Amino acid sequence: MNRSDDQPLPRIPRRVALKWIAGASASLTISGSPNFSPAATKTIPAVGYGRDPDILKQYQPGELWPLTFTDAQRQLVITLCDIIIPADDTSPSASQVGVHDFVDEWISSPYQEQNKDRNLILRGLAWLDEEAPRHDPNAETFVALNPKTRLAICSELAVAAKNDRKEYPGSFFYLLRNLVAGGYFTTPEGMKVVGYAGNTPNPIWNGPPKEVLDKLGLSPQE
Amino acid sequence: MPVISPKETQSTYDAVIVGSGAAGGQVAYTLAMNGVKVLVLEAGRMFDPVRETAMFHTPNMAPLRAAATPDKQYGFYDASIQSGWTIPGEPYTNAGKEELRQFAWWRQRMMGGRTNHWGRVSLRNGPYDFKTRTRQGVGFDWPISYDDLAPWYDKAEMLAGIFGANEGLENSPDSSPGVLLPPPKMRAGELLAKDRAQKKLGISFVPVHRAVLTAPQDADRIPKKIHPGNKKAQRILADNMRTRSPCFHATDCHRGCSIKAAFDSTTVLLNPALESGNLDILPNAMARQVTVDKSGKASGVTYVDKVDNTEHHVAARVVVLGAGSQESVRLLLNSKSNRFPDGLGNDHGLVGKYITDSVSSSFSAQIPALENMPVYNEDGVVGQQAYAPFWRCKDLQNGNLDFPGGYKLLTVAGRKMPSLNTAKQFDPVSESEGIPFGKQLKEDARRYYGSFQGIGAQGAMDANDDCYAELDPDTVDQWGIPVLRFHWKFSDNDLKQVAHQQESIAAILDAMGARFTRAPKIDNPEEAIKQGGAIIHEVGGAIMGETPDASVTNQWGQVWKVPNLAVADGAIFPNTADKNPTLTILALAMRTADHLVDELKKGNL
Numbered sequence: 001m002n003r004s005d006d007q008p009l010p011r012i013p014r015r016v017a018l019k020w021i022a023g024a025s026a027s028l029t030i031s032g033s034p035n036f037s038p039a040a041t042k043t044i045p046a047v048g049y050g051r052d053p054d055i056l057k058q059y060q061p062g063e064l065w066p067l068t069f070t071d072a073q074r075q076l077v078i079t080l081c082d083i084i085i086p087a088d089d090t091s092p093s094a095s096q097v098g099v100h101d102f103v104d105e106w107i108s109s110p111y112q113e114q115n116k117d118r119n120l121i122l123r124g125l126a127w128l129d130e131e132a133p134r135h136d137p138n139a140e141t142f143v144a145l146n147p148k149t150r151l152a153i154c155s156e157l158a159v160a161a162k163n164d165r166k167e168y169p170g171s172f173f174y175l176l177r178n179l180v181a182g183g184y185f186t187t188p189e190g191m192k193v194v195g196y197a198g199n200t201p202n203p204i205w206n207g208p209p210k211e212v213l214d215k216l217g218l219s220p221q222e
Numbered sequence: 223m224p225v226i227s228p229k230e231t232q233s234t235y236d237a238v239i240v241g242s243g244a245a246g247g248q249v250a251y252t253l254a255m256n257g258v259k260v261l262v263l264e265a266g267r268m269f270d271p272v273r274e275t276a277m278f279h280t281p282n283m284a285p286l287r288a289a290a291t292p293d294k295q296y297g298f299y300d301a302s303i304q305s306g307w308t309i310p311g312e313p314y315t316n317a318g319k320e321e322l323r324q325f326a327w328w329r330q331r332m333m334g335g336r337t338n339h340w341g342r343v344s345l346r347n348g349p350y351d352f353k354t355r356t357r358q359g360v361g362f363d364w365p366i367s368y369d370d371l372a373p374w375y376d377k378a379e380m381l382a383g384i385f386g387a388n389e390g391l392e393n394s395p396d397s398s399p400g401v402l403l404p405p406p407k408m409r410a411g412e413l414l415a416k417d418r419a420q421k422k423l424g425i426s427f428v429p430v431h432r433a434v435l436t437a438p439q440d441a442d443r444i445p446k447k448i449h450p451g452n453k454k455a456q457r458i459l460a461d462n463m464r465t466r467s468p469c470f471h472a473t474d475c476h477r478g479c480s481i482k483a484a485f486d487s488t489t490v491l492l493n494p495a496l497e498s499g500n501l502d503i504l505p506n507a508m509a510r511q512v513t514v515d516k517s518g519k520a521s522g523v524t525y526v527d528k529v530d531n532t533e534h535h536v537a538a539r540v541v542v543l544g545a546g547s548q549e550s551v552r553l554l555l556n557s558k559s560n561r562f563p564d565g566l567g568n569d570h571g572l573v574g575k576y577i578t579d580s581v582s583s584s585f586s587a588q589i590p591a592l593e594n595m596p597v598y599n600e601d602g603v604v605g606q607q608a609y610a611p612f613w614r615c616k617d618l619q620n621g622n623l624d625f626p627g628g629y630k631l632l633t634v635a636g637r638k639m640p641s642l643n644t645a646k647q648f649d650p651v652s653e654s655e656g657i658p659f660g661k662q663l664k665e666d667a668r669r670y671y672g673s674f675q676g677i678g679a680q681g682a683m684d685a686n687d688d689c690y691a692e693l694d695p696d697t698v699d700q701w702g703i704p705v706l707r708f709h710w711k712f713s714d715n716d717l718k719q720v721a722h723q724q725e726s727i728a729a730i731l732d733a734m735g736a737r738f739t740r741a742p743k744i745d746n747p748e749e750a751i752k753q754g755g756a757i758i759h760e761v762g763g764a765i766m767g768e769t770p771d772a773s774v775t776n777q778w779g780q781v782w783k784v785p786n787l788a789v790a791d792g793a794i795f796p797n798t799a800d801k802n803p804t805l806t807i808l809a810l811a812m813r814t815a816d817h818l819v820d821e822l823k824k825g826n827l
Contacts, residue, residue, distance in 0.1 A: 157656070
């Protein structure tokens with residue numbers, strides 16, 4: 001639960017002068033800290049993977065519950081995936097690592113926490129196709145638009161999302177961006193992009209390299 | 223003696239223990255190693271951390287990128303199975319309606335209990351924490367002092383394997399020489415916090431203590447110290463220590479540890495206890511009631527076999543409760559008889575009273591100095607490595623603060639494995655016009671990843687009259703066992719402490735050069751304080767004390783009128799210190815078990 005979403009601009013604490021970022025009001029969650037809201041889980045699942053699933057098995061979207069997207073919706077989400085996370089010289093795009101199927105798995109989930117996102121995603125996808133002819137009379141769908149126009153529409157949505165992440169259709173783009181980017185950064189390929197180099201056994205841990213300590217003006221640890 | 227079914231139980235045991243976590247596991251270990259015939263009842267199934275832990279799985283291998291669901295409430299790869307804030311068929315209720323008047327109860331139904339779901343932070347209570355009534359005029363004094371418990375802290379630490387450093391700090395005691403394993407090197411964010419907090423604020427960040435092996439345990443030396451004169455126990459313990467590998471600096475301890483570097487009850491306590499031949503373990507056994515004989519002594523435990531919903535009774539000379547503090551409270555209250563119509567130990571209506579938890583809040587910011595770092599592996603021992611013990615003990619004692627209990631600060635930093643939420647972090651700091659996507663998002667990810675610093679505070683809570691549990695007259699679980707109804711209200715002292723926590727964390731982040739994206743909740747601590755139970759540090763409800771009229775048990779957890787019934791878990795804590803409770807549970811449980819061994823030998827039980 002995030003109580004800070006709608007609060008007015010915060011005041012400066014008594015003893016410290018804080019350097020505020022203008023306009024920023026989003027809060028950060030400390031993932032890994034015991035910050036989990038018990039209230040958020042108080043829902044009864046339909047048919048999920050159960051309370052004692054096989055942890056070691058590797059799962060594919062569609063394996064545990066049926067997926068939702070039609071072929072056209074799937075193609076649209078693939079297009080959006082690659083606008084949100086395009087390929088570059090060193091890393092693949094989101095669709096190249098199957099993130100569109102993760103988005104489908106998410107909105108098809110029997111659990112309320114994910115399933116509540118279903119309507120917003122489906123509504124937003126339909127809206128994008130409805131928008132298309134207004135930008136190009138020959139385009140019946142978002143996918144049929146030229147790449148520049150597609151990018152322009154997404155840029156507008158991104159600005160709307162930054163201004164108010166709860167108001168539609170900015171809210172749709174905020175959610176989709178989170179799912180696509182989150183889905184991407186949790187793959188081994190996406191972890192490389194952020195620069196996560198762990199999850200590998202090392203008998204020795206020597207602390208950060210000297211280059212890092214130098215940047216911070218810190219002396220080496222004993 | 224092995225893992226058994228109800229048909230295979232002995233006709234009587236020296237001791238039956240309810241629960242297999244830190245308390246139950248520790249008592250089972252100490253009793254079994256000393257030749258006492260023990261049965262452990264565990265409400266969940268057997269669990270093998272070696273075979274059932276997904277050590278290196280990445281989130282894309284799991285359903286929903288391993289996100290939390292009602293089935294796996296801390297995420298898919300968390301070790302918890304059939305556990306959670308809610309468990310189907312096993313309700314609990316709250317008298318209060320508002321969120322802050324409600325208590326959230328994490329229950330672990332699996333072998334090893336809540337030691338499977340644990341950050342492994344293992345701190346000793348300090349001398350002041352045992353005497354809050356005398357020193358601060360709040361809560362209750364413990365019937366023992368720090369010096370009484372210190373020898374068992376040493377033994378519990380050597381047995382579990384705890385890393386940390388002796389810093390000579392006020393009210394954060396050192397261990398005896400040779401007890402602690404070396405602490406890991408700090409990460410960049412931890413070093414920065416340590417340096418800036420010390421220079422600008424005089425606050426010391428030091429290595430935290432955690433139950434994770436950073437070096438092999440000394441299997442030649444330690445078993446002799448823990449089991450002097452007991453060759454068999456020494457051999458079994460030495461053999462078990464040699465099966466444990468030091469941490470290989472990867473994968474979160476909350477997943478479980480298949481290389482046995484991290485402590486859990488099954489790995490460190492139950493396995494060697496089974497090896498002694500003196501322990502039976504009965505899984506899927508939900509305890510209903512402690513029975514008493516005509517003389518008023520505990521005679522055994524009635525339980526439901528969850529496999530076929532049949533009820534059974536097992537007899538024992540001694541009954542020990544280690545079911546998790548509030549589950550032990552529930553058992554005491556449900557153990558009604560003609561002689562004890564209000565439940566066991568409840569002659570003065572004290573069972574269920576004085577529940578406490580860590581008073582907790584957190585705050586975070588982005589640290590520009592940590593941007594654009596070169597790529598390197600910063601997993602370390604995965605999880606907490608540094609903390610700031612409470613640095614104003616003198617001010618507390620002199621009344622210079624407007625709250626009576628201290629708190630510690632734990633850093634949450636580093637280039638950790640990305641999660642579904644990683645991208646959202648970049649929004650408030652990105653220079654893009656809209657929320658970042660496309661090429662910009664990848665650039666932001668490379669620049670900002672690892673530059674976010676969170677600090678969590680966990681503080682002391684003194685017993686108050688508003689935090690208690692009772693039996694709900696209207697609700698039973700799926701086996702017809704009455705359930706607990708909680709009452710909860712943080713005191714003004716707790717809220718003042720949280721305001722101070724928020725201010726301190728903001729000052730430290732500021733000293734690190736933070737860019738803040740929201741405000742600390744100094745003037746509205748009720749919005750920052752974590753719900754009661756949310757930190758899973760709840761203790762109390764059957765507090766120990768000096769006298770039968772003011773407490774439920776004596777200093778060994780023995781229920782005053784029923785000395786062959788002992789409570790071994792956190793239920794006997796008279797208060798919560800600004801330290802995590804598990805290490806103190808282990809040390810007290812070992813002390814209680816040693817006392818029970820003596821008393822059994824003397825024929826007193």
